[in-house]
Amino acid sequence: MISLCIIVFLCRHASFVEPFQSVPTWSPNLIYKYRGQYSYNREKSFFLSSVRKTSIEQTQKPRSRRSRSSRRRSSSLTKDLKHPDAVETWRIYGVDVDPDSLGCSSKKTRSNEKDKAHQDVSPERLYMTTPVLTSLLTRLRIKPNHLVDDSKDDQVELPPELIDTRVIRRSTDARRRKGSDPKYTYVVDVDITKGNARALKFVHQPGRMERVNFESDLKKRNEVDADGLDNRATLPKVLIIGAGPAGLFCALSLASSGFKPIVLERGQPVEARGKSIGALIHRRSIDPESNFCTWSDGKLTTRIGRNSEPVRYVLETLVNYGAPKRILVEGAPHLGTDNLVRLLRNMREDLKLKGGEIHFGCRASKFDIQDGVITSVEAENSDEKVNANAEKNVSFNQLDAVVLATGHSARDVYQELHASGVTLEAKGFAVGFRIEHPQRIINEIQYGKEWGRRVFTHRMSTDDANAQHFGKYDTDDKTAHSGNLPVPSYRLATNEAFDGESNRGAYSFCMCQIVPSSTEEGELCINGMSFSNRDSLWANSACVVTVSPDDPILDKYQSTHGQLAGLEFQRDMERKAWTLGGGNFTAPVQRLTDFVAGRVSSSVPSSSYRLGVKSAACHDIYPKPLYNALVNAITQHFEKQMPGFLTHEALIHGVETRTSSPLRVVRDPKSLEALGVHNLYPAGEGAGFAGGIVSAAVDGLAVAEVIKAKFLGEGKSSSQGTPFSVGFDY
Secondary structure: OHHHHHHHHHHHOHHHHHHOOOOOOOOOEEEEEEEEEEEOOOOOOOEEEEEEEEEEEOOOOOOHHHHHHHHHHHHOOOOOOOOOOOOOEEEEEEEEEOOHHHHHHHHHHHHHHOOOOOOOOHHHHOOOEEEHHHHHHHOOOOOOOOOOOOOOOOOOOOOOOOOEEEEEEEEEEOOOOOOOEEEEEEEEEEEEEEEHHHHOOOOOEEEEEEEEEEOOOOOOOOOOOOOHHHOOOOOOEEEEEEEEEOHHHHHHHHOOOOOEEEEEEEOOHHHHHHHHHHHHHHOOOOOOOOOOOHHHOOEEEOOOOOOOOOHHHHHHHHHHOOOOHHOOOOOOOOHHHHHHEEEEEEHHHHHHOOOOOEEEEEEEEEEEEOOOOEEEEEEEOOHHHOOOOOOOOOOOOOOEEEOOOOOOOOOOHHHHHHOOOOOEEEEEEEEEEEEEEEHHHHHHHHHHHHHHEOOOOHHHHHHHHHHHHHOOOOOOOOHOOOOOOOOOOOEEEEEEEOOOEEEEEEEEEOEEEEEOOOOOOOOOOOOEEEEOOOOEEEEOOOOOEEEEOOOOOHHHHHHHHHHHHHHHOOOHHHHHHHHHHHOOOOOEEHHHHHEEEEEEEOOOOOOOOOOOOOEEOOOOOOOHHHHHHHHHHHHHHHHHHHOOOOOOOEEEEEEEEOOOOOOEEEEEOOOOEEEEEEOOOEEOHHHOOOOHHHHHHOOOHHHHHHHHHHHHHHHHHHHHHOOOOOOOOO
């Protein structure tokens, strides 16, 4: 009885309840008040059994003791910083912008770039428009100031918290989520003081918000610095075989440091190579040394880190030599075949000015390796050079380093290396076809009925076909859009393409028009090439399935060709395609629905392949496991990822076999020299260490770094740091 009286007394006493009523303010609009209710318990005299939360609208924010202390902590956020006014850079990901808010500015950006070509306007400024800044400020939770109309002025007004902003990358997000529309996604660099970064609660979160460290000396390492070479009686003699991305970037990097590299290129200069390609298209006459296989369309997509330092350096170097500035910003940068002539000519002339040499129409034919050291290389000049009074055979002797930077179609080089005892290893590759759709169908699949009509290429035939396609859909004026979208592409992939016994990898890549990439008659291989505008009526990509080094389908080739089994398999498939097409570089084709059903098409639609197509049994070209895997990938995976992909309007072209090198020249991971052969440096795509223009260029730079470290001495190499690595593999 006495205990019960004590409990009643305590529950009525104000001083006991008050501590539970005094609570912090959790919201600027609400005060939360707690009332404790107590109950008797046999083990304890009392305890808090439940808490009921009630909200009362705040008419005047109280100046509580806790809120004052919070303000003191907030005002002292920057006091513990040693240098609160120091400027640092943060990279902000996921800045989304509605295309309608941009209106026609996406089209205007490219025109601005042309109009201001004579001005020093960086692409980061061209893409930083008012809608982008507004989205960025919303992302950072900063109240925007009055923004300048970007239709009249390219400058936008920044809030006082920020010092500067730059667009690093822009891409299109066309993923079809429920209730979502296509959008532009930006990556923006923000310059801000440390104090403001702390006040705005910037936290390093990889992939969302990252503090960027620009304390790099990559550019300094590639500036002219020949001090280490001046004291040498003779300069190191470096021979580079191949003038592709790996060879050119390696040569330019070495020449910038005082070396005088010699570059051998089996093809003709880019200006003259157009004649060989014209002869192939119009007269069906192929030059084995100068053809589409030695002609790139300039796609700069890469899987080694789009914003990494080496990749940014490669892109900036290309811009310095004449590439469009927009490649520094676009999510899928593309040089275009039309821009390559000027770009490669400028790179070649700069190499000569720095003391380098380049020999066109000169094919490396033999490697002299003695006691594990390569000392000389024999080469053959083309008939054109011989007719111009050049010797047929030429030797390059007393070499200090040989960089092997050939492409993946230099099959004669693989055979010569194998015969010379250089260690080669088989690696995985992929083979398949090219699948071509009308561009209007891809526009609808990727963007939908509302947005697909907003794709404009400024080519009358393509835009008219798109307008006619979407004209069959009724459009409500209320849902009409004003923003423009770029020509869409796609990337499909699966690791579960069932071949009847096991799963294989299958994927698509490289969207462009179809061209022949054969290097000799009797073999048909096709590839892709497109101009920078991407205004074709068709959209096509390679659709391939993987082949592993120990794949059972290679067994019959390994018994006679050993490590070169993958190379011979590619040739065999190309001979089958040549035969099915009827020869003369005509491509065998099949409607996609007929390919899946395993029947020859009775009729075929038009194609972007200019040398002609022929309806054929493309499903019989590859071994059954590869065909099964492709069909399974298309029907069970790709069609689900892109509904509408499997259509009778899609056309399969045969064959795409040279996706990558089937061989790798084994090299030491530290010295980058070929295993067992000193002074031989395999590099790039042909050696099996890259998979495209950018990764090949980066690998060429890596090889240049180790060569410079070797010949510039210990003092120089220690100051240059560890060479970066591509780390690319299939």
